[in-house]
Amino acid sequence: MIDYHALAPEILLTTTVMAVLVVDMLPVRKYWTAVVGLLGLFVTVIPVLTLGFCESLDFCEATGVRTMFGESYVVDTFSLVLKGLFIGSAFVALLLSVGYLESDRFWQGEFYFLMLASVLGAVVMASSRDLVTMFVGLELVTGPTFLMAGWRKGDARSNEAALKYFIIGVLSAAVLLFGMSLVYGVTGELTFTGIRQASVGVLDGDLGGLFIIGVLFTLLGFAFKVSAVPFHFWTPDTYEGSPTPVTAYLSVVSKTAGFVGLLAICYLAFAEVATLWGAGLWILAALSMTVGNLIALRQTNVVRLLGYSSIAQGGFILVPFGAAIAANASGADLEEAFFATVTYLLIYAFMNLGAFAVVIAVGNRLRSAEIDDWSGLFNYSPALAGMLGLFFFSLAGIPPLAGWFAKFVMFRSVLAVGNTWATALAVIAVVNSVIAFYYYSKVVISAFMRPVPDHVPAAELRHYKTAPSLQFALVLTAIGVILIGIFPTLVAEIGEATRTFASGF
Amino acid sequence: MILSQFVILGAALFSIGVYGVLTRRNAVLVLLSVELMLAAVNINFVAFDVYFQDAIAGGQIFSLFIIAVAAAEVGIGLAIVLLIFRNRQSANVDELDLMKL
Numbered sequence: 001m002i003d004y005h006a007l008a009p010e011i012l013l014t015t016t017v018m019a020v021l022v023v024d025m026l027p028v029r030k031y032w033t034a035v036v037g038l039l040g041l042f043v044t045v046i047p048v049l050t051l052g053f054c055e056s057l058d059f060c061e062a063t064g065v066r067t068m069f070g071e072s073y074v075v076d077t078f079s080l081v082l083k084g085l086f087i088g089s090a091f092v093a094l095l096l097s098v099g100y101l102e103s104d105r106f107w108q109g110e111f112y113f114l115m116l117a118s119v120l121g122a123v124v125m126a127s128s129r130d131l132v133t134m135f136v137g138l139e140l141v142t143g144p145t146f147l148m149a150g151w152r153k154g155d156a157r158s159n160e161a162a163l164k165y166f167i168i169g170v171l172s173a174a175v176l177l178f179g180m181s182l183v184y185g186v187t188g189e190l191t192f193t194g195i196r197q198a199s200v201g202v203l204d205g206d207l208g209g210l211f212i213i214g215v216l217f218t219l220l221g222f223a224f225k226v227s228a229v230p231f232h233f234w235t236p237d238t239y240e241g242s243p244t245p246v247t248a249y250l251s252v253v254s255k256t257a258g259f260v261g262l263l264a265i266c267y268l269a270f271a272e273v274a275t276l277w278g279a280g281l282w283i284l285a286a287l288s289m290t291v292g293n294l295i296a297l298r299q300t301n302v303v304r305l306l307g308y309s310s311i312a313q314g315g316f317i318l319v320p321f322g323a324a325i326a327a328n329a330s331g332a333d334l335e336e337a338f339f340a341t342v343t344y345l346l347i348y349a350f351m352n353l354g355a356f357a358v359v360i361a362v363g364n365r366l367r368s369a370e371i372d373d374w375s376g377l378f379n380y381s382p383a384l385a386g387m388l389g390l391f392f393f394s395l396a397g398i399p400p401l402a403g404w405f406a407k408f409v410m411f412r413s414v415l416a417v418g419n420t421w422a423t424a425l426a427v428i429a430v431v432n433s434v435i436a437f438y439y440y441s442k443v444v445i446s447a448f449m450r451p452v453p454d455h456v457p458a459a460e461l462r463h464y465k466t467a468p469s470l471q472f473a474l475v476l477t478a479i480g481v482i483l484i485g486i487f488p489t490l491v492a493e494i495g496e497a498t499r500t501f502a503s504g505f
Numbered sequence: 506m507i508l509s510q511f512v513i514l515g516a517a518l519f520s521i522g523v524y525g526v527l528t529r530r531n532a533v534l535v536l537l538s539v540e541l542m543l544a545a546v547n548i549n550f551v552a553f554d555v556y557f558q559d560a561i562a563g564g565q566i567f568s569l570f571i572i573a574v575a576a577a578e579v580g581i582g583l584a585i586v587l588l589i590f591r592n593r594q595s596a597n598v599d600e601l602d603l604m605k606l
Contacts, residue, residue, distance in 0.1 A: 070561075132567050139574045146581050150588060159589045160601040166585050167535055167598070170578050171526055174542035177571060178519055181549035181564075185512070188553070190563040237604045 008047035016040025024109025072130035078498040082126035097245040099467035114144035122257040161241025168234040176221020182214030192268035225258030229287040239307035248356035278324030288315030289432040338502035340413035343495035347406040354477030355391040376452030402484035511552035518545035
């Protein structure tokens with residue numbers, strides 16, 4: 001029997017995707033497709049909440065973890081938290097897109113259709129517990145985004161962004177699949193639990209080498225998706241060339257989807273070879289933080305700067321994975337690492353979406369994302385300048401903004417291990433936090449302290465009104481960043497609930 | 506059944522595909538090379554599936570999914586290549602260098 005309650009988020013999201021297409025055909029303003037999409041996302045949150053609080057609801061039959069389709073689709077706390085995160089971030093990303101698409105001659109209905117289809121893929125990924133479902137979910141996330149990246153059809157930069165992203169995307173999918181095929185070849189299993197059971201002691205056997213190659217190729221495929229250095233080359237170009245709302249979507253939903261896949265595969269399927277992926281991701285984390293931050297230092301364009309900053313943030317999110325490098329890491333240490341990654345992802349979504357909302361709002365006024373053009377933003381738009389400071393300092397990890405707590409749990413997870421390698425990674429992360437603070441504050445200082453450049457019509461811009469949908473997105477993310485920063489227990493409890501996911505060690 | 510022949514064929518095809526992606530300048534040929542890599546993966550999956558006598562035929566089902574997804578991806582890829590060709594009268598990936606570091 002099929003558990004329709006457990007599948008309700010996916011079913012509702014699919015219905016929304018179809019409804020957007022239907023509304024697109026009706027002779028009404030295309031604006032309504034966005035309204036239908038937003039409503040659909042809002043409705044989709046309801047079953048996620050009822051499933052999450054199932055025990056305290058009368059009509060809900062509490063069955064604990066809901067397992068479906070021969071262990072390949074599981075609805076547990078971890079998947080529900082991530083589904084909520086995906087739907088929430090997509091809601092904000094859609095709000096960001098509305099004004100942007102209305103401002104010029106864009107295809108609207110198709111855009112929302114593709115974005116919602118991509119969110120559906122992310123939601124499926126959060127629940128998938130076998131290689132086939134994981135792969136299909138991942139392709140459903142990335143496929144539509146290739147097209148969204150090239151949405152400014154006449155613009156050569158947008159074209160270039162789409163093609164670069166597409167080629168790297170399919171290449172990484174092929175590498176990922178080759179890794180998966182080798183893992184299947186060694187273990188004969190496709191479900192994560194099956195792979196885990198079959199891989200006990202496999203490294204000491206004849207096929208140990210093959211299994212290592214399979215695991216590393218799989219990680220490499222995901223490393224492309226989360227744009228970890230040295231697989232990051234597409235990121236800055238795609239971020240800069242894509243329409244800015246798409247960049248926001250890529251840097252939050254698409255990237256988080258990659259991390260969800262990484263979390264599920266590492267902590268479930270490859271649990272027996274934790275030191276192997278721990279070592280691989282240790283290197284990727286150290287490289288991503290260092291290279292991302294160092295190149296971000298010399299950027300003059302805010303979108304590109306945020307592109308490199310998101311590579312560096314990806315490195316910070318990978319840091320807790322690196323804790324598994326220690327052979328003596330206990331189950332509690334890995335649970336702590338898992339908790340740190342999930343918490344960081346939750347907070348990262350708020351602050352990065354907020355930062356991109358500011359970029360879009362300022363971009364609407366200035367038609368430019370150059371840091372020099374942003375000088376003196378405070379003089380003609382103090383509220384936006386304040387928001388800019390809020391989100392950028394949060395990304396830098398300054399208390400009392402949400403970013404500090406993300407950094408705090410990240411450091412705590414590696415320092416708790418007490419191993420030389422784990423401590424070394426913490427030291428690298430500290431140095432990088434300082435570098436990151438420099439370039440984030442550079443933008444904020446320029447906006448607050450420098451004079452307005454001559455070619456910027458400050459007097460006219462003083463009366464420019466931000467689109468209501470954009471205002472709503474800004475307020476939503478700003479409240480999130482401030483509230484989480486002051487009451488970190490809000491996310492800590494959500495992260496805590498997912499901790500049992502990694503308790504199998 | 507001799508498994509190694511199929512696995513070596515798969516690995517060779519995959520390597521040729523990677524070589525093609527790295528050296529080809531025309532976007533359509535890059536796409537073709539990626540298809541080669543996916544074909545290699547399919548060979549691997551089917552070979553392992555038959556070798557294991559997988560009761561639920563997981564490997565063969567996986568390769569069916571890969572074929573479907575690959576077709577969808579080629580559709581997207583050709584659309585993007587057409588768009589670029591229309592704007593620049595060329596599908597050479599080396600000429601796409603508007604943005605650097």
